[in-house]
Amino acid sequence: MDYLEWRHVFKLDPAKEISDEELERICESGTDVIIVGGTDNVTLDGVLDLLVRVRRFEVPIALEISNIDSVTPGYDYYFIPTVLNSDDPKWIKNLHHEAIKEYGDIMVWDELVAEGYCILNPTCKVAEVTKAKTDISIDDVVAYACMAENFFRLPVFYVEYSGTYGDIEVVSAVKNELKNTRLFYGGGITSAKQAAEMAKYADTVVVGNIIYEDLKAALATVKAVKNTI
Ligand SMILES: CC(C)=CCC/C(C)=C/CC/C(C)=C/CC/C(C)=C/CC/C(C)=C/CC/C(C)=C/CC/C(C)=C/COP(=O)(O)OP(=O)(O)O
Ligand SMILES: O=P(O)(O)OC[C@@H](O)CO
Numbered sequence: 001m002d003y004l005e006w007r008h009v010f011k012l013d014p015a016k017e018i019s020d021e022e023l024e025r026i027c028e029s030g031t032d033v034i035i036v037g038g039t040d041n042v043t044l045d046g047v048l049d050l051l052v053r054v055r056r057f058e059v060p061i062a063l064e065i066s067n068i069d070s071v072t073p074g075y076d077y078y079f080i081p082t083v084l085n086s087d088d089p090k091w092i093k094n095l096h097h098e099a100i101k102e103y104g105d106i107m108v109w110d111e112l113v114a115e116g117y118c119i120l121n122p123t124c125k126v127a128e129v130t131k132a133k134t135d136i137s138i139d140d141v142v143a144y145a146c147m148a149e150n151f152f153r154l155p156v157f158y159v160e161y162s163g164t165y166g167d168i169e170v171v172s173a174v175k176n177e178l179k180n181t182r183l184f185y186g187g188g189i190t191s192a193k194q195a196a197e198m199a200k201y202a203d204t205v206v207v208g209n210i211i212y213e214d215l216k217a218a219l220a221t222v223k224a225v226k227n228t229i
């Protein structure tokens with residue numbers, strides 16, 4: 001699977017506006033993939049609009065499913081989050097159970113990539129929605145990573161600080177733990193310097209909100225990540 005080689009990801013939120021010119025710069029930036037995803041106001045219209053517009057370019061496109069009503073065929077990959085540090089089974093496995101019961105027969109399993117999320121910014125929307133337990137120690141996070149890799153055998157463990165720059169100690173401890181599962185880091189990257197710092201530990205660095213706030217700064221993260229070994 002190509003995602004094993006991705007170093008840099010731009011995450012586009014289907015609930016937010018982006019002009020054709022800005023989108024072209026993102027798609028032609030040298031990023032490895034565009035992931036389409038967000039927490040709320042994710043609609044089928046928004047998901048289809050980005051699919052059609054990004055398809056004009058060569059970059060692969062993945063949908064990170066946040067609700068079942070906005071899923072459409074046509075994406076290269078489907079990323080399925082399960083929030084390991086949520087206290088509500090809905091976000092760990094119940095929505096997934098419902099989806100598989102309803103659509104299991106038509107699913108193309110090879111296109112699906114399960115992601116074990118550990119959400120660590122207490123004030124972000126996704127933490128609030130999924131009732132994530134964010135006040136946890138580094139040892140707790142490392143244990144979730146170990147669980148993702150060795151117990152559930154998930155291909156991706158996602159350290160999520162959505163909206164705020166994360167703790168490098170946490171990311172580095174998780175990296176030391178993981179052998180096969182890929183480490184995605186996302187949250188609060190606003191500069192090339194921060195992107196390069198996280199790229200020292202994370203296999204894949206995800207850049208989201210800054211696209212909508214400072215496109216030039218967002219574009220600079222691509223080279224920063226790619227140049228970090
Ligand atoms: C070809 C075809 C149609 C195939 C698909 C078949 C199919 C139906 C497959 C579904 C398989 C399946 C098991 C689906 C699971 C369904 C589901 C709804 C699961 C729940 C996923 C989940 C836990 C969502 C919670 C939210 C979450 C973790 C979202 C990820 C994105 C994220 C963290 C965004 C960050 O938030 P953002 O919006 O950026 O925040 P700000 O606005 O504050 O920036
Ligand atoms: O939007 P930011 O804070 O860059 O976070 C990226 C991504 O991890 C969100 O799911």
Ligand SMILES: [Mg+2]
Nearest residue numbers: 013038208209
């Ligand atoms: Mg966002």
